[in-house]
Amino acid sequence: MANRILEVNDLRTRFHIAEGTVHAVNGISFHLEHGKTIAVVGESGCGKSVTMLSMLRLLAIPPAEIASGQVHYLGRDLLQISEHEIEHLRGKEIAMVFQDPMTSLNPVLTIGRQLCEPLRVHMGMDKQMARQRSIELLEQVGIPDAARRLGDYPHQFSGGQRQRAMIAMALACVPSILIADEPTTALDVTIQAQIVELVQRLRENLDMAVIWITHDLGVVAEMAERVLVMYAGFIVEEALVDDLYEDPRHPYTIALLAALPRIDRRRDKRLLSIPGAPPNLLLEPKGCPFAARCDLVFDRCRAEMPPLIQVGPNHQAACWVDVTSGKPR
Amino acid sequence: MESSPAQPAKPAYGVVQLLPDELETPPLSLGQLTWRRFRRHKMAIFGSVTLLLIVLYAFGGMLIFSEADANFVETGNRLAAPSRQHPFGTDTIGRDILARTIYGGQISLIIGLTAMLVELIIGVTIGALAGYFGGKLDAILMRLTEAVLVIPQIFLLLVMAKYFAQDISNIQLLGRTFSGSVLVIIFVIGITTWPYLARIVRAQFLSIKENDFVLAARATGTSTRDIIFRHILPNSIAPIVVAGTLSVAAAITLEAYISFLGLGVRPPTATWGNMLEGAYNYIETAWWLWFFPGVLIALTVLSINFLGDGLRDALDPHSRTV
Numbered sequence: 114m115a116n117r118i119l120e121v122n123d124l125r126t127r128f129h130i131a132e133g134t135v136h137a138v139n140g141i142s143f144h145l146e147h148g149k150t151i152a153v154v155g156e157s158g159c160g161k162s163v164t165m166l167s168m169l170r171l172l173a174i175p176p177a178e179i180a181s182g183q184v185h186y187l188g189r190d191l192l193q194i195s196e197h198e199i200e201h202l203r204g205k206e207i208a209m210v211f212q213d214p215m216t217s218l219n220p221v222l223t224i225g226r227q228l229c230e231p232l233r234v235h236m237g238m239d240k241q242m243a244r245q246r247s248i249e250l251l252e253q254v255g256i257p258d259a260a261r262r263l264g265d266y267p268h269q270f271s272g273g274q275r276q277r278a279m280i281a282m283a284l285a286c287v288p289s290i291l292i293a294d295e296p297t298t299a300l301d302v303t304i305q306a307q308i309v310e311l312v313q314r315l316r317e318n319l320d321m322a323v324i325w326i327t328h329d330l331g332v333v334a335e336m337a338e339r340v341l342v343m344y345a346g347f348i349v350e351e352a353l354v355d356d357l358y359e360d361p362r363h364p365y366t367i368a369l370l371a372a373l374p375r376i377d378r379r380r381d382k383r384l385l386s387i388p389g390a391p392p393n394l395l396l397e398p399k400g401c402p403f404a405a406r407c408d409l410v411f412d413r414c415r416a417e418m419p420p421l422i423q424v425g426p427n428h429q430a431a432c433w434v435d436v437t438s439g440k441p442r
Numbered sequence: 443m444e445s446s447p448a449q450p451a452k453p454a455y456g457v458v459q460l461l462p463d464e465l466e467t468p469p470l471s472l473g474q475l476t477w478r479r480f481r482r483h484k485m486a487i488f489g490s491v492t493l494l495l496i497v498l499y500a501f502g503g504m505l506i507f508s509e510a511d512a513n514f515v516e517t518g519n520r521l522a523a524p525s526r527q528h529p530f531g532t533d534t535i536g537r538d539i540l541a542r543t544i545y546g547g548q549i550s551l552i553i554g555l556t557a558m559l560v561e562l563i564i565g566v567t568i569g570a571l572a573g574y575f576g577g578k579l580d581a582i583l584m585r586l587t588e589a590v591l592v593i594p595q596i597f598l599l600l601v602m603a604k605y606f607a608q609d610i611s612n613i614q615l616l617g618r619t620f621s622g623s624v625l626v627i628i629f630v631i632g633i634t635t636w637p638y639l640a641r642i643v644r645a646q647f648l649s650i651k652e653n654d655f656v657l658a659a660r661a662t663g664t665s666t667r668d669i670i671f672r673h674i675l676p677n678s679i680a681p682i683v684v685a686g687t688l689s690v691a692a693a694i695t696l697e698a699y700i701s702f703l704g705l706g707v708r709p710p711t712a713t714w715g716n717m718l719e720g721a722y723n724y725i726e727t728a729w730w731l732w733f734f735p736g737v738l739i740a741l742t743v744l745s746i747n748f749l750g751d752g753l754r755d756a757l758d759p760h761s762r763t764v
Contacts, residue, residue: 171660204662211661216654221676230672231662282662 118322119145119290124182126160126167129175133395137163139346140181142421145290150316150323152333152354154369155343156391161326162212164343165292169207170199186290205235208283212295214275218267224251224278225263231285250281254311273304277311284315291316292324297332309335330373334358339427342366345392345402351421352428362430362437364407401433409434411441479756486752489745496742500547509618512541513710521728531730534720543734546712549620550694550739553628553713554746557693558686560632565639566675566682572640573647574670584644591637599696602630603705621711627700631693639685646678653677680757684750691746698739714739 126138138160145151153161166172168184168191184191186207191199203209211217219227228250229243238246244263251259254277267275276296283291293312297305309332316323325336333340333354340357342350342365350363361367368387389406392398401407404414413433421429422442435442480486516536524531530539572583590598606626613622650656651674659673694714700706701715709716714735721732 166657169661171657200663200665202663203660204664209658209661211654211658213654217658219655219659219673219677221679222672230659230664230668234663234665234668279658282658285662 116146117144118147118187120183120185121164121168122183122185124164124167124184125180126163126172127178127180129178135394136396136398137346137394138167139398141343141346141348143341143348143351145322145324147289148316148320148322149339150325150337151339151341152325152327152337153341153343154327154330154333156328158391158394159343160346161343162294165209165294165324165326169203169209169292170196171203171209201235204231204283204288205286206288207290207292208286208288209292209294210276210279210283210296213299214272214279214296215299217279218270218275220267222266223263224265224267224270228263228278228282228285231282235286246285247281250285251278253284253315254278254281255307256281272300273307276300276304276308280308280311280315284319287319288321290322290324292326294326295328296325297327297329305329305332312336330370342369345394345398347398347402347418347431348421349403349432350430352425352430356425356428360425360428362424362428363403363432364409364434364436365403366430367436368406401431409436413441476756480752483752483755485748486756489748489752492741492745493749496547496738496745497551500544500551503541503544504548507538507541507544509545511538512545512712513537521724521731523728524730530734531728533717533731534724539717539730539734542712542717543714543738546714546717546735547738549624549707549711549713550697550715551742553624553631553697553707554690554694554742556628557631557635557697558690560628561636561639561689561693562682562686564632565636566643568636569640569643570647570670570675573644574651574666574674576648580644583640587637587640590634595634595696596699598634599630599700600703600705602634603627603700606630621708623706623708624711624713627697627706630700631696635689635692635696639682639689642681642685643678646681647674650674650677680753683757684754687746687750687753691743691750694739694746695743 121144122142123140124138124142125136125140128135128137141160141164143151153164155161163172167177167179167182170179170191172179179192182192186202189198191202194202218224225244225247228247229238229240232238232243232246233240236243236246247263248259251262256262256274256277262270267278270278276299280296291312296312297308300308312323312325313336315321323336325332327333337354340350340352340354341348342357342363344365350357350361350366352360352362357366358370361370365387368385372385372387374384387406392402392405398418400415401410401418404410407414409432411433417433419431419433421431424430424435430436433441514537516532518536519528519532520534520536522528522532522536528538528540530543533539533542568583568587572580572587603626606629611622613620613625647670656669656673659669664673697706697713698715698718701713702718704716704719707713707716717735718732721728721735724731
């Protein structure tokens, strides 16, 4: 409890667009402990990235609106502090790595210049010091011949190298929290493994907390201690990694895990998928968002959103049904 | 032959050994790519060379003729046809046209460049603010832009030139005297031409600010000012360079136009434009009055336009062929 570096309470984010209001994040709460890794999983459009962007106030307002919530970071509410203060925190104490390394680097600036930027802004380093540190950083993320490559432009880097450079940028000021927003999705599998390993190693060396957003459940198992499962802007289950895999308590998590391809499953069988589609986020959420696709659904599910219910030590699920017995709680 | 035939130099390996650095050609930088494409554009090269020669003519000519030569009035020798003494002839009050095209050229080129700078400063600032911040600010700035745009430019130019240049004193600069109307013309041209540029810059900002790297830069704590000037502006430099180049040509033409109508740069300062003033009375009788400044204006504007075209093609991200 005392070790919580980040605590999010009842965060709600909406987008006001021409077609109506998109309910992107619907009151989510979680916390992050110092030096630990949590994974946030869920399908595309479930609000993973929007949650992170809301926390750092990186969404354009309007169309976005943060309707409620607090984001406590070391005693301060990130949603209340001034623009100047949050600018100072971004990149220095909370850094973020984005999904697509191809587009996340400015094509007309050299890698060196982009690496030096946070160092000069946040650490007040002069040109020479920033350059020296940039070389160290690039070496740290495993880019050979770093001194020469500082003068290169992003198009001269491969995809994996770019993501490494992005990570180097994020780590430049030794942040206490690293938010990795699907950093491996745009990379091929071998590079993915390298990046995962790199972040793990750096996390241990630098003693940072990591929020790893992904829809790759395999990566989760490797990376994280705790997992948040998101669906349609809600957290539907929160558990330690092993508990989640061995004993999932939310029908969505169960379905998600069942849909994973497994090496021991018969190959002539088709992969399982979850019938139906996620709810329309333009509608005001009412009841459980998974109700329409759930096998265990009953009346109450459609009327009332279940809160996160403690189902075990360090294990919470938002379901009216006890999935072990199939009976309503 | 110094090599001994008994020991022929034998390569250590049967194949050429490449150092790691030679294994792949280093990727080209943006500048190199641009230069490669620009080089293939024949007309652009022609334009650049011509422009260079004109600049040499206008500024190198200073070494041969003094400004006093250019302003020396010799009423006894007015409207003299080109001769050995006056290769381009003399004008209506007997001034040497060759010397005047040299000094006039300086002023015309300087007006072109500085008016472009004024246009650039106003246009880029307004376009960048409107495009980046959007919303109300965008609406206000764009209505302002349209307001300037809907007034016919020549009309605005003439009214402003007339209004501001009423009694303006001469200015001293670098030991030379210039008509204060030069500044007025620069200002007036700059202030009437920026709307086009502002729209281009705004459009650029609107699309570039949606890029992931802008979000990534914000996530590293980059300030709004740095995002605008260090991230977005360098990405929109290509169309700005092209528009800027072409607007130099436009400014030279506009200066010629208002000076021709007698509202531009006042004597004694010569420009190619005001040398044409009154020349229409002598179209047939003294062709050299309009021919030399006219040819210089045409050549300059043409070369700048070729140059701008070449830059447009060379900087266009859609023509990535090398």
